[in-house]
Amino acid sequence: MDSVKIDELDRLVIGALLAQPRATHAVIGQAVRSSEATVSRRLARLRRAGAVRVVGAIDSQISHRARSVFVRLRCAPGAADELALPLAQWDETGSVKVLTGSVDCVAEIAYTSNEHLYRLMMHELPRFDGVMATFSNQVIRRFSTPHGWNPGLLPDTVVAELRAERRDRWSEHPEPDEAAPLSELDEHLVAVLIDDGRISWQDLAARCGVTPSTARRRTETLMAQGVLRMRTVVEPEVLGLTVNAFVWLTINPTKIGLAGEILARHRSVVMIAATTGDRNLCGEIAVASDSALYEFLSETVGHLPGLIHADVAVALRTVKRAGMIDPDLRTTAGSRSGS
Incomplete structure (x- = not known):
């Protein structure tokens, strides 16, 4: 990501995008009390610099296409940095970070079957x-995800107004017993939106060979079903939240739901989920300082309620977030391999 300095108006624009990733420039301008033209310029600059992007995502659990597992790696001294990028190059990894703490690297991995996970864990890793x-x-219940992260950049009333305009689900719902089937057109629409979540209905329709009304109707149906979700992707550091950390908690099983809901409502929590394994509540947080972390x-x-054990690891480097490898790291890796 190119170096970019943001001011208060930039922060407000990003806050509006977090609340409603497909909001028009006019709607964002109204939310941040600025003009449509100014918002357009600011957002273009932020996107050009790589400070913010908007993507579509298939909800793997709602669609029943995949399940998620957090994999923590303890590495030999100096090894974490060398393995993080190759791990990020797996299609299955959605995020990869290098940490300092009890483990050295964490990755979120999507797998389609137990056999798939077996191959990844027992042969590839x-x-x-x-x-x-x-x-x-393994993730078994999501309480909050980055699709609904609200770091408090805008007043709650403004966030609520923006969220009310969303067609996709920003909060978490239990997955349905059956997945809604996707047509060939649906697959094409989703593929385009994964690449650019703010593409216009006209351009989306042209890419998919349908009318704008058809493109919008099918896309909003997928959103309403929870299959397609929109996400504004921004590194917390861009917002001044310079301490990005992961927490792995052991909670009394009778209190997992209550503890998860409490954390899901906290502004510092980017995501939190109930999991299997040695820790049963795992999440990512972003705060402004060490004292704020404390x-x-x-x-x-x-x-x-029910807290038994807490483990915290601070992220030193984000190698991959929301399915995209840091462009600077990709360039570095390419120059190393070519030398």
Whole structure:
């Protein structure tokens, strides 16, 4: 990502996009009390610099296409940085981060079957040099995800108004017993929106060979079903939240739901999910400073009902987020391989 400095208006524009990723420039302008033209210029600059992007995503659990597992890796000294990029190049990884703490790397991996996961965990991961131990936590219930992250950049009333205009689901719902089938057109629409979540209905229709009204109707149907979700992707550091950390908690099983809901409502929580394995509640947080991290741990995590154990690891580098590898790291890897 190119170096970019943002001011308060930029932060407000990003806040509006987080609340409603497909909001028009006019709607964003109204939310941040600025003109449509100014919002257009600001957003174009932010997107050009790589500070923010909007993507569509198939909800793997709602669509029953895949399941998710968090894999934590403990590595030999110096090995985490070398294996993070090859791991990020897997199609199955949605995010990869290098950490400091009890583990050195964490990845969110999507798998389609137990056999698929078996191959990844038992055959592919062991091929990496320097992996000393692996821990896996399968996601079984999501309480919040980045699709609905609200870091508090805008007043709650404004966020609520913007969210009311969304056709996709920003909050979490239990997955249905049966998945809605996707047609060939649906697949094409989704593929385009995954690449550019703010593409106009006219351009989307042209790419897919249908009328704008058909493109919009089919896309909004997929959104209403929860199959297609929109997400504004921004590194917390861009917003001044310079401490990005992961928490792995052990909660009394009778209190997991209550603890998850409490964390899901907290502004510092980017995502939180109930999991299997050695920890049963896992999440990502973003705060402005070490003192803010201390306050979150002591005042929020420390008072969670049923808390038995808490483990925290601070992210040193984001290698991949929302399915995209950091362009600077891709360039670095390419120059190394060509030397």
